[in-house]
């Protein structure tokens with residue numbers, strides 16, 4: 001059903017209908033469109049545009065339509081241009097002419113952006129929830145393997161010994177930053193654009209603040225021209241999703257590497273691996289690889305919106321319809337990827353002895369020698385030089401630096417006496433780093449406790465926001 005046509009001599013060409021049509025993707029907004037319309041109808045009644053009887057008939061019709069949409073009984077058809085026209089068709093079928101009365105005082109321009117914001121709030125909270133679940137799964141593994149030491153890498157070369165749990169929980173910190181961005185997003189974007197009309201505001205609905213409160217928004221946008229053309233909230237969300245995707249890609253890369261025969265740190269559960277169509281023996285880490293690969297898509301979705309917005313005139317332009325598909329895509333892919341990755345991690349078996357195996361290779365204790373000398377009052381540049389000489393000697397003998405004898409060490413520098421020996425183990429190196437950000441067991445246990453507290457805080461935030469929005473009018 002078309003929502004316009006009075007001034008046209010002919011209907012649109014078939015190619016135009018095809019190009020213009022959005023109902024096949026914006027149908028996802030149907031439940032939000034109904035909520036917004038119900039709040040708007042209440043506004044029309046308050047303003048005296050609709051009588052109490054008319055308003056209650058339209059509201060009941062919209063509620064019935066919402067139930068029919070949820071059950072699949074009502075669906076869009078070939079004649080519908082977008083979600084708004086499909087819903088109006090459904091209402092007119094129920095109420096006749098009255099079904100066309102509810103769009104007074106609003107435009108699709110302010111309606112679409114309000115629908116989309118509510119959709120994003122709902123789904124952002126879902127993505128936040130799944131992200132927290134993934135971080136929780138990682139932290140549980142970290143707790144379980146708290147006594148496993150691992151080589152820490154820089155440049156993918158052995159650098160210094162660390163706790164494997166320290167290695168794992170770095171991901172939880174990154175993921176919780178993403179959740180924090182979502183929280184920040186909501187605190188900034190919880191403002192309703194409804195009442196902005198086509199661009200100039202609505203002469204028929206004078207109190208958009210009441211409608212905003214009915215929809216559980218925390219305020220109203222203050223410039224109607226900005227409100228109908230602003231898609232910052234979409235771009236911000238797509239950035240958050242892209243950043244999250246990048247974090248997931250780094251988890252994916254790590255598990256792909258750890259799962260190689262060469263590393264052998266982790267075995268993935270059969271249910272979270274895939275096979276090869278030609279090589280019967282193969283068991284591949286496809287979930288980890290897809291986590292790595294999808295990041296490109298999330299970045300592409302952000303980029304496509306930014307390009308659509310660049311140089312766009314105010315207020316509403318049809319280009320803005322291009323904001324939906326990238327957003328639906330990022331959200332829907334993340335809601336598939338996040339649980340899959342969580343399942344992969346929850347069911348994986350980590351091989352502690354394999355992880356610890358090479359912890360001291362690559363002269364990983366050379367920094368301990370330099371730090372020991374600094375504690376003996378040597379300037380660090382000198383300490384670094386002396387330790388470097390020890391590494392060179394070890395290398396010439398084909399051994400690791402900590403395998404040099406006491407006599408050999410003393411010969412390099414008289415301060416490298418027997419008391420150095422106590423510092424030359426992975427355990428000593430790890431436990432000496434006891435600062436709040438360090439890798440000592442005490443530090444990592446404290447960090448795990450902080451992560452747990454943060455997760456509790458974010459979970460409470462999600463629950464309270466969900467409650468707020470599910471209580472909104474028409475929900």
Ligand code: ARG
Nearest residue numbers: 022082108109112316320321
């Ligand atoms: N399908 C449109 C969109 O997604 C809805 C708004 C249409 N407004 C208009 N003036 N044609 O942006």
